[in-house]
Amino acid sequence: xxxxxxxxxxxxxxxxxxxxxxxxxxxxxxxxxxxxxxxxxxxxxxxxxxxxxxxxxxxxxxxxxxxxxxxxxxxxxxxxxxxxxxxxxxxxxxxxxxxxxxxxxxxxxxxxxxxxxxxxxxxxxxxxxxxxxxxxxxxxxxxxxx
Numbered sequence: 456x457x458x459x460x461x462x463x464x465x466x467x468x469x470x471x472x473x474x475x476x477x478x479x480x481x482x483x484x485x486x487x488x489x490x491x492x493x494x495x496x497x498x499x500x501x502x503x504x505x506x507x508x509x510x511x512x513x514x515x516x517x518x519x520x521x522x523x524x525x526x527x528x529x530x531x532x533x534x535x536x537x538x539x540x541x542x543x544x545x546x547x548x549x550x551x552x553x554x555x556x557x558x559x560x561x562x563x564x565x566x567x568x569x570x571x572x573x574x575x576x577x578x579x580x581x582x583x584x585x586x587x588x589x590x591x592x593x594x595x596x597x598x599x600x601x
Contacts, residue, residue, distance in 0.1 A: 496540055503533040524577040531573060535566040 510516065510526035542549070542559055549556045 492539065492543060496536055499532060499536045503529045503536065507533065521577065521580065524573060524580065528570065528573045528577070531566055531569050535563065535570070538563040538566065 506529035507526050510522045510529060516522045516526065538559060542563065549559060
């Protein structure tokens, strides 16, 4: 590229009258976060409610021990979503009452930990049922006769 004075290109002056609004990335992030949370709530509340109802039906829960894990997992997720909803809508009012805010945050954190433990328990129960099905069936029959 030739940068000499004989170059035929013309420079365009900078237009100082154009005003660009500074991008408010904080606003954009909070808006995107709100959209994701409300989408999460819109799908999670009815979905987990229906899952809990289906998994807790007598004929499903009595035949399948995994149904109990899945039902408790759905109930735990439903409680977690309710805590998210309450904290999202009333965070300013709850923060004024310190003990209530700390109780809500602690219970919300407990649902996260409990979800991990439920998935671990479900995975171990499935591993035992798959790796040694004859022993599991024998133990189930043993308890059924008592």
